[in-house]
Amino acid sequence: MITTIKNFILVVLIYILSLCFASAQQNSSPIICRITTTTVNRTGVGTGQFIVNNALTGGELNEMPLPIASVNFELSHNKTKAYIPARLVINSTGLGAILVSFNQNDSNIITTFLQNKGILRLRLCPASDGLLWALAALDNQVLLVDPDSLKTVGQIDNVQFPVDIVFSPDGTKAYIALLDNSISVFDTKAFTLLKTITGLPSNSNFIEKAHEMAISLDGKMLAIGSKNIVSLIDTSSYSITNITIPVQFANQIDNEELKLVFNPNNNILYIAEFGGVNLYSYNISTKELKNIFTVDLNNRPTVFPISSLTITEDGKVLYLCCGGGRVLIDTSRNSAIATFIDMGSTAVQGFADIALAGDFNIGQAPSLQTTMPTANQQVAANQAYNITWQTTVMPQSFSIANHKIELSTDGGQTFNVIPGAEQLKPDAQNFIWNVPDIEVSKAQIRVSTVDLGARRASSTTGNFSITKNSNVGDTQPPTVNFLSPKGGEKFNSGDTLQITWTSSDNVGVTSQDLSLSTDGGSTFPITLASGLSGATQQFTYQIPMSLQSDQTRLKLVVRDSAENSAQAVTANNFSISLGADTVKPTVVISQPTSSQSIVAGAPIQVKWQSTDNRGVVGQALLLSFDNGKTFSQIASLGASDNSFVLNNIDKLSFTTPQAVVKITATDATGNKGEANSLFTIAPAIAMASYQAKVLSIMGIGFMSNVNNTIRLFVNDKEVSLSPSSVSNVTVTIKGNKKKLNITKGSNTVKIIVDGIGSNTFPFQF
Numbered sequence: 001m002i003t004t005i006k007n008f009i010l011v012v013l014i015y016i017l018s019l020c021f022a023s024a025q026q027n028s029s030p031i032i033c034r035i036t037t038t039t040v041n042r043t044g045v046g047t048g049q050f051i052v053n054n055a056l057t058g059g060e061l062n063e064m065p066l067p068i069a070s071v072n073f074e075l076s077h078n079k080t081k082a083y084i085p086a087r088l089v090i091n092s093t094g095l096g097a098i099l100v101s102f103n104q105n106d107s108n109i110i111t112t113f114l115q116n117k118g119i120l121r122l123r124l125c126p127a128s129d130g131l132l133w134a135l136a137a138l139d140n141q142v143l144l145v146d147p148d149s150l151k152t153v154g155q156i157d158n159v160q161f162p163v164d165i166v167f168s169p170d171g172t173k174a175y176i177a178l179l180d181n182s183i184s185v186f187d188t189k190a191f192t193l194l195k196t197i198t199g200l201p202s203n204s205n206f207i208e209k210a211h212e213m214a215i216s217l218d219g220k221m222l223a224i225g226s227k228n229i230v231s232l233i234d235t236s237s238y239s240i241t242n243i244t245i246p247v248q249f250a251n252q253i254d255n256e257e258l259k260l261v262f263n264p265n266n267n268i269l270y271i272a273e274f275g276g277v278n279l280y281s282y283n284i285s286t287k288e289l290k291n292i293f294t295v296d297l298n299n300r301p302t303v304f305p306i307s308s309l310t311i312t313e314d315g316k317v318l319y320l321c322c323g324g325g326r327v328l329i330d331t332s333r334n335s336a337i338a339t340f341i342d343m344g345s346t347a348v349q350g351f352a353d354i355a356l357a358g359d360f361n362i363g364q365a366p367s368l369q370t371t372m373p374t375a376n377q378q379v380a381a382n383q384a385y386n387i388t389w390q391t392t393v394m395p396q397s398f399s400i401a402n403h404k405i406e407l408s409t410d411g412g413q414t415f416n417v418i419p420g421a422e423q424l425k426p427d428a429q430n431f432i433w434n435v436p437d438i439e440v441s442k443a444q445i446r447v448s449t450v451d452l453g454a455r456r457a458s459s460t461t462g463n464f465s466i467t468k469n470s471n472v473g474d475t476q477p478p479t480v481n482f483l484s485p486k487g488g489e490k491f492n493s494g495d496t497l498q499i500t501w502t503s504s505d506n507v508g509v510t511s512q513d514l515s516l517s518t519d520g521g522s523t524f525p526i527t528l529a530s531g532l533s534g535a536t537q538q539f540t541y542q543i544p545m546s547l548q549s550d551q552t553r554l555k556l557v558v559r560d561s562a563e564n565s566a567q568a569v570t571a572n573n574f575s576i577s578l579g580a581d582t583v584k585p586t587v588v589i590s591q592p593t594s595s596q597s598i599v600a601g602a603p604i605q606v607k608w609q610s611t612d613n614r615g616v617v618g619q620a621l622l623l624s625f626d627n628g629k630t631f632s633q634i635a636s637l638g639a640s641d642n643s644f645v646l647n648n649i650d651k652l653s654f655t656t657p658q659a660v661v662k663i664t665a666t667d668a669t670g671n672k673g674e675a676n677s678l679f680t681i682a683p684a685i686a687m688a689s690y691q692a693k694v695l696s697i698m699g700i701g702f703m704s705n706v707n708n709t710i711r712l713f714v715n716d717k718e719v720s721l722s723p724s725s726v727s728n729v730t731v732t733i734k735g736n737k738k739k740l741n742i743t744k745g746s747n748t749v750k751i752i753v754d755g756i757g758s759n760t761f762p763f764q765f
Contacts, residue, residue, distance in 0.1 A: 029054055029055065029056050029358060029362065029396065030054075030055040030056065030356065030357065030358030030359055030360045030362060031052055031053065031054060031055055031061065031079075031356075031357050031358055032052070032053040032054075032055050032319070032326070032354065032355075032356060032357075033050070033051070033052055033073075033075060033079075033082060033354070033355045033356075033357060034050075034051045034052075034053070034321060034326070034352055034353065034354045034355075035048055035049065035050050035051070035066065035070055035071075035072075035073050035082075035084060035352060035353050036048055036049050036051065036352040037069040037070065037071065037352070047065060047066060047067060047068065047069055048065075048066040048068060048069045048070055049063060049064065049065055049066060050062075050063070050064050050066055050073075050082060050084075050100050050102065050108075051063045052102060053340075055356070055358065055360065055398075055452065055453075056362070056363070056396070056397065056398050056399060056452065057399045057452075058338065058340050058399065058452060062102055062103070062108070064100070064102070064108045064110075066084065066098070066100070066110075067095065067098065067110070068084065068086040068095055068098060069086075070084045070085055070086060070353075071307070071352075071353060072084075072085065072121060072122075072308075072353045073085075073122070073353055073355065074122045074123055074124050074132075074355075075124075075355050075357060076124065076147060077124065077147075079357035079358065080101065080102065080103065081099055081100065081101050081102070082099070082100040082102065082355075083097060083098075083099055083122040083124070083132060083147070084097060084098050084099075084100060084122070085097045085119035085120060085121060085122050085134070086098070086119060095112050095115065096112075096113065096114030096115055096116060096117035096118070096119050096134075097112070097113055097114040097117070097119050097122060097134065098110050098111065098112050098113070099111040099112075099113060099150060111150065113145070113150035114134060114136075114143065114145070114150075114152070117134070117136050117139070117143070118136060118137060118138040118139070119134050119135060119136060119137075119143075120135045120136075120137045120162065120163055120164075121134075121135040121162075121163070121164055121165055122134050122135075122145075123165045123166070123167065124147060125167050125171045125174070125188050126167055126169065126170070126171040127170070127171030127172070127188060128171075130147075130167075130171050130188070131144045131145060131146065131147065131153065131154075131188075132144075132145040132146070132147045133145075133165055133174060135162040135163065135164075135165060135176070136162075137161050137162055137163060137179075138161075140157070140158060140159055140160050140161060140162075141155050141156065141157055141159060142155065142156040142159050142162060142165075142176065142186075143155050144156070144191070154191065156186065156191055159176060159178070159184060160178050160179070160180060161178055161179035161180070162176045162177070162178055162179075162184075163177050163178065163179055163212065164176070164177040164212040164213045164224075165177070165213070166213045166214065166215045166222070167188070167215070168215065168219045168235070169215070169217055169218070169219045170219065171188055172187070172188055172189070173185055173186065173187065173188060173194065173235075174186040174188050175213065175215065175222055177212060177213055177224055181198075181200045181201070181202055181226065182196055182197060182198045182200065183196070183197040183200070183213075183222075183224065183233070184196055184197075185197065195238065197233060197238055197240075199240060200224065200226060200231050200240065201226045201227065201229045201231065201242060202226065202227070212224060212225050212257060212258070212259075212260070213225075213260065214260035214261050214262055214269070215235075215262070216262045216266040217262065217264055217266055218266050219235060220234065220235055220236065220266070221233070221234065221235065221262070221266065221284065222235050223260045223262070223269055224260075225257065225258030225259070225260055225271070228244060228245045228246070228247045228258070229242050229243065229244055229245065230242070230243045230245060230258060230260065230269070230271055230282070231243075232269070232284070243282055243289060245258065245271060245273075245280060245289070246291075247273050247276060247278060257273075257274035257275070258271050258272065258273065258274065259271070259272040259273075259274050259306065259307075259308055259309050260272075261309055261310060261311050261318075263311060263315040263331065264311070264313060264314065264315040265315060266284070267283065267284050267285055268281050268282065268283060268284070268331075269281070269282045269284060270282075270309060270311065270318060272306045272308075272309045272320065273305070273306055274305075274306065274307060274308075275305050275306070275307070276305055276306060277294050277295040277296075277305055277306065278291055278293075278294050278295075278306075279291070279292055279293040279294070279295075279306070279309070279318075279320065279329070280292065281334070290334075292329075292334035293320075293327075293329055293334060293335070293336065295320065295322065295327060305322065306320050306321070306322060307321055307322060307352045307353070308320075308321040308352060308353045308354050309321065309354070310354050310355060310356055311331070312356060312360040312453075313356075313360055313361075314360060314361055315331060316330070316331060316332065316360075316453065316454040317329065317330065317331065317337065317360070317452075317453060317454050318331050319354055319356065321352045321353060321354035322352065325339065325340045325341045326339075326340050326354065327339045327340075328340075328401070328452060328454075330450065330454040331454070332454065337401040337402070337450055337452060337454060338401040338402065338452060360453060362396060362397070363394060363395075363396050363397025363398055363453070364394040364397050364455075365397075365451070365455035365456065365457055366391055366392060366393050366394075366397070366398075366400060366449055366451050366455065366457045367391070367392045367394075367457055368389060368390070368391045368392070368447060368448070368449050368457040368458060368459045369389060369390050369459050370387075370388070370389045370445060370446075370447050370459040370460065370461050371388045371389055371390060371530070371531035372386060372387060372388040372389075372510075372511060372531050373385070373387070373445060373461055373464045373510075374461065374462070374464065374510075374511075374531075374533035374534070374535075375461065375462025375463060375464060375533070376462065376463070376464060376465075376533075376535070377464040377465075377508070377510055377533070377534065377561075378464070378465050378467055378507065378508050378510070378561055379435055379443070379464055379465065379466050379467070379510075379561060380435065380466075380467065380468075380561050380562070381435050381436065381437050381438060381439065381466050381467060381468045382434075382435060382436070382437040382468070383434075383435055384432050384433070384434055384435070385432070385433045385435050386430055386431075386432055386433070387405060387430060387431045387432075387433050387445055387447070388429065388430045388531055389403075389429060389430070389447045389459060390429060391403070391429065391449055391457075393451070397451070397453075398451035398452040398453035398455065399426060399451060399452055400426040400427070400449055400450075400451050400452075401426060401449075401450050401451055401452050402423045402424060402425065402426060402449070402450060403421075403423075403424040403425070403426075403428050403447060403448070403449045404417060404421060404422060404423065404424065404447070404448050404449070405417070405418045405421035405424070405431055405433070405445065405446070405447050405448075406418060406421075406445070406446045406448070407443065407444070407445060407446075408443065408444040408445075408446065408460075409438070409440045409442070409443055410442065411442035411444065411463055412442075412444045412446075412460060412463075415444075415446050418431075418433060421433075435466060436466070437468065438466055438468075439465075439466060439467055439468050440465060440466045441463075441465050442463045442465075443463065443464050443465065443466050444460055444461050444462070444463060444464070445460070445461045445464075446458055446459070446460040446461075447459055447460075474506070474507055474560065474561075474562040474564065475562070475564065476505070476506045476564065477505075477560070477564040477565060477566040478503055478504060478505035478509050478558040478559070478560050478564065478565070478566045479502075479503065479504055479505070479558075479566060480501060480502070480503040480556055480558045480566050480567065480568040481501060481502050481503075481568055482499075482500075482501045482554065482556065482568050482569075482570050482571075483500040483501055483502065484498065484499065484500050485497070485499070485554070485570060485574045486570060486571055486572065487553075487570050487571050487572020487573055487574050488572055488573075488574060489574040489575075490574070490575050490577065491543060491574065491575065491576050491577070492543070492576070492577050492578070492579035493543050493544060493545045493546065493547050493548060493576060493577070493578050493579045494542075494543060494544075494545050494579045495543050495576075495579070496540060496541070496542055496543070497540070497541040497542075497543055498538070498540055499514070499528075499538060499539045499540070499541060499554060500537065500538045501537060501538070501556055501568065502537060503534070503537065503556070503558045505534075505558075505560040505564075506560075507560055507561060507562070508534055508560060508561065509534030509535075509558055509559070509560060510534055510559055510560055510561045511531050511532065511533070511534065511558075511559050512529075512531075512532040512533075512534065512536060512556060512557065512558050512559070513527070513529065513530045513531070513532070513556070513557045514527075514528040514529045514530075514532065514539055514554065514555070514556050515527050515528060515554070515555050515557075516528055516541075516552065516553070516554055516555075517551070517552065517553045517554075517555065518547075518549035518551060518552055519549075519551055520551035520553060520573055521551075521553045521555070521569055524553075524555045528541055528554075543576055544613070545578075545579070545581060545583060545613035545614050546613060546614045546615065547576055548576055548577060548578045549575065549576050550573065550575040550576075550577075551573045551575075552573060552574050552575060552576050553569055553570045553572075553573055553574070554569070554570045555567060555568070555569045555570075556568050581613065581614055581667065581668075581669045581671065582671065583612070583613045583614075583667075583671060584612075584667070584671035584672055584673040585610050585611065585612035585616050585665035585666065585667055585671065585672070585673035586610070586611050586612070586665075586673055587608055587609070587610045587663050587664070587665050587673050587674055587675035588608060588609050588675060589606070589607070589608040589661065589663055589675045589676070589677040590607045590608060590609070591605055591606060591607040591608075591677075592604060592605075592606065592661065592677055592679040593677070593679075594677060594678060594679075595678060595679065595680065596679045596680070597679070597680045597681075597682045597756075598679055598680065598681055598682065599681075599682055599684045599700070599701070600652065600653050600654060600655055600681050600682060600683055600684060600700045600701025600728075601652060601653040601684075601700045601701065602652075603645050603646065603647040604645065604646040604647075604652065604661075604679075605643065605645055605646075606621065606643065606644045606645070606646060606661055606663075607642060607643045608642055608643075608663045608675065609642055610642070610663065610665035610673070612665065612667045612671075612673070613667075614667055614668065614669075615639070615667060615668065616639045616640075616665045616666065616667055617639050617666060617667060617668050618636070618637070618638070618639060618665075618666045619636075619637040619638065619639065619641055619663060619664060619665045619666070620633055620635065620636050620637060620663070620664045621633070621634045621635045621637060621644055621661065621662070621663055622634060622661070622662040622663075622664070623646070623649070623651075623659070623660070623661055623662070624659065624660040624661075624662070625651050625654075625656050625659050625705040625706075626658070626705070626706065627657075627658035627660065627678075628658075628660045628662075628676060628678075631660075631662055634646065634649070646661070651705050652681065653700060653701065653728060654681065654701060654703050654704055654705045654728060655681055655682060655683050655701040655702075655703070655704045655705070655753040655754055655756050656680065656681040656704065656705045656706065656754075656756075657680060657704075657706060657754050657755055657756055658678060658680070659678070659679050659680065659681055659705075660676050660677070660678050660679075661676070661677050661679070662674055662675070662676045663675055680756055681701065681705075681756075682701060682756045682757065682758060683699060683700065683701030683702055683751055683753045683756065683757075683758040684699045684700055684701060684758055684759055685697055685698070685699040685749060685750070685751060685758050685759055685761035686698055686699045686700070686761075687699070687761075688749045688761050688763040689763055690737070690740070690742055690747075690763065690765050693734060693735060693736055693737075694724070694732055694733070694734050695714070695732065695733045695734075695735070695740055695742070695749070696730070696731075696732050697730065697731045697732070697733075697749060697751065697761075698729060698730050699729065699751075699758065699761075700728065700729055701728065701753065701758070702726060702727065702728055702729065702730070702731050702751060702753060703726065703727070703728040703753070704753050704754040706754050707754050708753070708754065709753070709754055709755075710723060710726065710731070710751060710752070710753055711751070711752040712731070712733065712749070712750075712751055712752075713749070713750045713751075713752070714740055714741040714742055714747060714748070714749050715741050715742070715743065715747055715748055716748070716750075717741045719733065719735075719739070719740055719741060720739075721733055721734070721735045721739055721740065731751065737765065742765050743765070744765060745764065745765065746762060746763075746764060747762070747763055747764070747765055748760050748761065748762050748763075749761050749763060
């Protein structure tokens, strides 16, 4: 009995942790998953790597070695696991496939399954109860695998050498490509053959054909590649349209493959050469075929030819996977956004596959503002000039991919890229421009940027002039003089400081930089403004609430187009005293997110950020289980704390419709700010059985912190019988199978406690 209880507790704990982990993955930033091989032979012997990259930044999050050399993989529905076949020929370990359970912080688990089977492809049926379909080509079988237990629960025999598989979007049909140039269509519920599609062009001899097929998101069009021909199949009539791709394969055995993917609008099919460098698009409506991109192997020799491709859900970015990295293509312009050479900790070679996970619509577009040149400025021809701008990326948004600078000589009607500024680095904020030897009265500079999500921003200067010899022999510096403040004045933090000055030059002031000192002019570490236009003669500065000094001075540096400069410093110190602090701290809770559902008994990760104009001195974490009517303080926290794990609190084990976590932050003068985040604690079922007319359910959260009302659903029908006994971890109900809605075979059970539903749990009778 004790052993049974221990096993049950272990099952519940594993289930809770898996749910929590899946929730954390789904709420994380979008990620890129890839596998690469360290071998290029076809024996199946070798190793590989599984790599996870942050899609927002492109940086690597996780990398792990694999005991096999595979060329394709499949992500689980919750995107926390990868099913990887060990290629066609069984390697020396006897591995048929592996399951990689991964996260973004190098916590990885590898599980082996389908021992001693040669598996070409693993695909997960998209239906809610879908199985993992494994193509056992050498055995002429399709094995049906439970994606959770990894046990083979069925098989389809006499499938003659299956090489690739795709499913209809609703998961009701499986299309399996065979080596004999036919496609078998199966019903995924009954596992019966519905149709055999024949009459396809002859295929390559190379049999590892992952991504040889693709299906449109509406399920109406199926595509299959055969050498340099793509066949489009109408899934309602099974009529075939052939498209010839103008490619010349270098190796008539290995490289006669095409990788295919539809865009989300179902009107464009993207076609890539496996082992080649060309990417094509085919417009299904106009029947127009275009070569839209070519991988440049000469300039980037560490990038291998194309081995796979995929597209974001919004269709904005196409990811080309190469053995040594990846190329991001903006589909609206058919141009490369960025190329990543990220081969991991070891120099891998050979083939690779790629998949995307998470919300690629996250974040905002970047913003950009040009700062130099300014409107009406005079720029000298045939000299070096520093173009400057400021690019801003919002939190949880895609990083910048590159910048581009263009010149207009007709007042902004047309622009041409400045040589050398076609694709500047992501962190570039200036560019030294060799001004052409021309005279223009209405010149403009346009700086534009694109991020890794294909979002763009640009900023154009006002009209400025380019003049020849305007400053030849100009050695006269500008003049500058402060008008206010001059020194001796007294200000308070929080005040608005009006700064005025005069500046002039014999040719013209081009830029001005304003800075502040708190040590009597020894240093000027605080930049108030840089790149102010020559016409600017005043600046308004909001003194920060935390700034205090009785040795405050200002410095203004002024430059002309010949790079002559002059500066002025306020003649005497002025003082800034701390004003009354009436501003309360600001608290932002990022986790748990609003209305997040958390399994009862699971640890809860709380994350937040507290800020204040003068600084936070103390914080506290409080918890409510009655929608904020009452709170209990859980922890007293330091000024810099920003995370806490709620654990070992009795009430967390009970279902709660409206739990609230509160963070309070206090500054030195007693101002207090706070933030709340509402979440739900839900019940979870870990085990269910029906014996001797008693339905026994085990799990957690079957009792509530509020009203304790329980509703039971068996096979989606509510049971009218009341429970015989209820504890927080067990519920039993007596009744015959008719009253409990139980049928012979597979059944499901779900519990709703105070309106909060548990998971739906399957059991057998």
